Amino acid sequence: MDWITIISTTVKAAIGVETVWYALAAIGINIHFGYTGLLNFGQSAFLAVAGYGLAVTVTVLGLPFWVGIGVGLLSAVLLALLLGIPTLRLRADYLAIVTIAAAEIVRLVFRSVAFKDVFGGSDGRRGFSDGFYAMNPFSPGTYGFGWLSFNERVLWVLVVGWALVALSCLIVFLLMKSPWGRVLKAIREDEDAVRALGKNVFSYKMQSLILGGVIGCLGGFIYGLAYASVQPDIFGTETTFFAYTIVILGGAARVFGPVVGSMIFWVLLVLVNGVLSGAVESGLITFMDSTQVGPFRYLLVGLGLILLLVYRPQGVFGDKREMAIDAR
Amino acid sequence: MHAETTATERKAAALAAFKDLARDPGVPKPDPILVVDNVVRRFGGLTAVEVEHVEVQRGSITALIGPNGAGKTTFFNQLTGFDTADSGQWTFNGRSMNGVPAHKVARAGMVRTFQLTKALSKLTVLENMRLGAQGQKGESFWRALLPAFWKGQEDAITERADELLTRFKLDAKRGDFAGSLSGGQRKLLEMARALMVEPELVMLDEPMAGVNPALTQSLLGHVKDLREQGMTVLFVEHDMDMVRDISDWVIVMAQGHVIAEGPPETIMSDERVIDAYLGAHHDAPLSESELEEQLHEAEAALEAEIEEETQK
Numbered sequence: 001m002d003w004i005t006i007i008s009t010t011v012k013a014a015i016g017v018e019t020v021w022y023a024l025a026a027i028g029i030n031i032h033f034g035y036t037g038l039l040n041f042g043q044s045a046f047l048a049v050a051g052y053g054l055a056v057t058v059t060v061l062g063l064p065f066w067v068g069i070g071v072g073l074l075s076a077v078l079l080a081l082l083l084g085i086p087t088l089r090l091r092a093d094y095l096a097i098v099t100i101a102a103a104e105i106v107r108l109v110f111r112s113v114a115f116k117d118v119f120g121g122s123d124g125r126r127g128f129s130d131g132f133y134a135m136n137p138f139s140p141g142t143y144g145f146g147w148l149s150f151n152e153r154v155l156w157v158l159v160v161g162w163a164l165v166a167l168s169c170l171i172v173f174l175l176m177k178s179p180w181g182r183v184l185k186a187i188r189e190d191e192d193a194v195r196a197l198g199k200n201v202f203s204y205k206m207q208s209l210i211l212g213g214v215i216g217c218l219g220g221f222i223y224g225l226a227y228a229s230v231q232p233d234i235f236g237t238e239t240t241f242f243a244y245t246i247v248i249l250g251g252a253a254r255v256f257g258p259v260v261g262s263m264i265f266w267v268l269l270v271l272v273n274g275v276l277s278g279a280v281e282s283g284l285i286t287f288m289d290s291t292q293v294g295p296f297r298y299l300l301v302g303l304g305l306i307l308l309l310v311y312r313p314q315g316v317f318g319d320k321r322e323m324a325i326d327a328r
Numbered sequence: 329m330h331a332e333t334t335a336t337e338r339k340a341a342a343l344a345a346f347k348d349l350a351r352d353p354g355v356p357k358p359d360p361i362l363v364v365d366n367v368v369r370r371f372g373g374l375t376a377v378e379v380e381h382v383e384v385q386r387g388s389i390t391a392l393i394g395p396n397g398a399g400k401t402t403f404f405n406q407l408t409g410f411d412t413a414d415s416g417q418w419t420f421n422g423r424s425m426n427g428v429p430a431h432k433v434a435r436a437g438m439v440r441t442f443q444l445t446k447a448l449s450k451l452t453v454l455e456n457m458r459l460g461a462q463g464q465k466g467e468s469f470w471r472a473l474l475p476a477f478w479k480g481q482e483d484a485i486t487e488r489a490d491e492l493l494t495r496f497k498l499d500a501k502r503g504d505f506a507g508s509l510s511g512g513q514r515k516l517l518e519m520a521r522a523l524m525v526e527p528e529l530v531m532l533d534e535p536m537a538g539v540n541p542a543l544t545q546s547l548l549g550h551v552k553d554l555r556e557q558g559m560t561v562l563f564v565e566h567d568m569d570m571v572r573d574i575s576d577w578v579i580v581m582a583q584g585h586v587i588a589e590g591p592p593e594t595i596m597s598d599e600r601v602i603d604a605y606l607g608a609h610h611d612a613p614l615s616e617s618e619l620e621e622q623l624h625e626a627e628a629a630l631e632a633e634i635e636e637e638t639q640k
Binding site: 171174175178179180181182183185186188189190192193194195196197198199200201207211321322 | 408410429430431432434435439440441442446447448449450451455456458459460462464465466467468469472473474475478482505508518521522524525
């Protein structure tokens with residue numbers, strides 16, 4: 001087995017592009033679900049409208065990169081309003097049903113044959129990231145040392161991505177220790193009690209939905225820019241469910257929970273993949289071939305998550321005392 | 329000493345206001361803070377609430393009693409905006425309140441608690457209290473990002489919260505999760521939190537439900553305290569001892585209607601109230617043999633009467 005490759009891909013995964021954009025999506029989920037108690041199962045739609053907002057503005061309309069970013073952000077806000085106005089007055093589980101349906105509608109519209117001229121059908125859109133790489137301050141070459149090195153494009157994406165993650169964490173940190181965050185957490189516990197204390201619960205839920213959606217949509221930008229393309233099926237329901245897994249793994253309602261959760265999630269996936277593939281190639285494992293490794297690693301990760309929920313339900317950063325209250 | 333004199337004064341003032349009032353449902357009060365007219369709420373075919381007219385006197389403790397299913401809590405929900413009435417209107421301090429959403433009702437100074445206590449479990453006791461304060465600058469999104477905007481106000485709120493916690497003997501628990509409190513302590517916390525709103529009218533939905541007798545006395549004291557501080561209290565309660573002990577006036581509901589009003593000392597001997605609680609035929613015979621016994625008695629009495637007549 002090639003341990004150097006396995007270790008290098010694993011370490012790269014810890015800070016890689018996947019980790020970044022899933023961390024951003026998960027920070028959004030953490031605001032929705034962890035702090036406000038909103039079961040938003042349509043997070044992938046926020047990433048999709050942002051990614052496609054940028055892609056379509058630049059490639060189809062021929063407008064500059066920053067206009068595309070503006071369109072993407074605006075679409076995320078509009079999507080939050082569109083989702084929230086009819087559903088936020090209802091009980092939490094209705095929001096879950098509506099958001100998962102809305103996310104599928106968004107994905108199917110981007111995928112549809114009717115709008116192929118605009119959204120590019122199942123192939124998606126490409127060729128909109130030039131404006132981003134034109135701003136790259138790193139000259140062409142390889143950065144890093146030994147096996148831990150990136151080319152200038154990946155480095156630029158990672159620098160911007162981690163800066164966005166840091167900024168999002170800072171915003172979440174500041175907000176959640178403020179009275180604004182206190183109202184959110186109180187809504188999670190019991191919204192009628194909050195109403196009885198003179199707070200406009202609907203407005204706060206809407207603000208939470210917009211904030212989490214906008215932070216999540218940054219993940220859509222990072223994906224689109226890193227791969228210089230967007231495809232509809234990237235933004236399917238499993239993206240949302242991975243993000244939920246990451247939030248629970250890291251510990252819900254914790255500032256750094258989603259970031260660490262995302263790192264652990266991708267490290268585990270890549271490591272298991274590397275070790276299994278290596279073992280299959282060198283003949284240590286004979287009961288499956290290399291194409292079965294991919295699905296099998298998800299199976300193992302799922303098993304790991306079940307064990308985590310049984311033995312450490314609060315996640316990495318969670319507070320055991322809080323969990324004890326729920327158990328009553 | 330001064331506190332005691334005002335205490336008795338407030339109680340006396342409240343009682344004086346009720347002194348010459350008729351015992352009819354919907355009787356007008358000298359200085360009503362809450363006036364309700366024709367509030368109706370139907371759930372399908374069931375009319376849960378149908379209150380024609382009722383007034384709540386300012387500065388008093390008014391009890392709302394009635395058998396199970398009388399519509400007391402539903403009536404509370406209508407008044408506080410947690411449920412929409414099918415028709416009717418009500419004014420609080422002269423301001424029309426029908427159709428006003430719950431959070432605006434609370435801001436107007438009409439704050440309620442719940443029958444099933446709603447402590448915010450995963451917030452600390454102190455955070456529960458701070459949440460009650462109104463007009464917080466740090467509750468707006470953009471200002472929340474800069475602590476400088478709200479730090480001063482937060483300190484003032486914390487000071488007020490600590491005072492209330494000390495009064496309610498919860499100061500030792502201020503850093504604990506509200507979810508770790510006992511049932512009675514949660515009731516105390518909910519009441520204290522409601523006071524953070526600085527209400528004029530406090531509406532307590534069964535404040536004594538599930539509270540152990542030792543704590544009941546302290547809760548009773550706190551409710552009386554509210555009146556002493558110039559607040560008006562309207563509360564739903566089943567425990568008649570408590571109603572007699574603290575209320576100045578009692579409103580009785582049954583099957584959605586207000587059926588009687590009166591002072592707590594006499595209300596339970598009111599015919600209409602006894603009928604509502606025990607049924608109109610509560611002194612009717614329960615069994616065949618009892619019925620026969622009563623018939624025999626009646627017959628005997630008749631015969632005696634007839635005999636008397638014939639002997640004349």
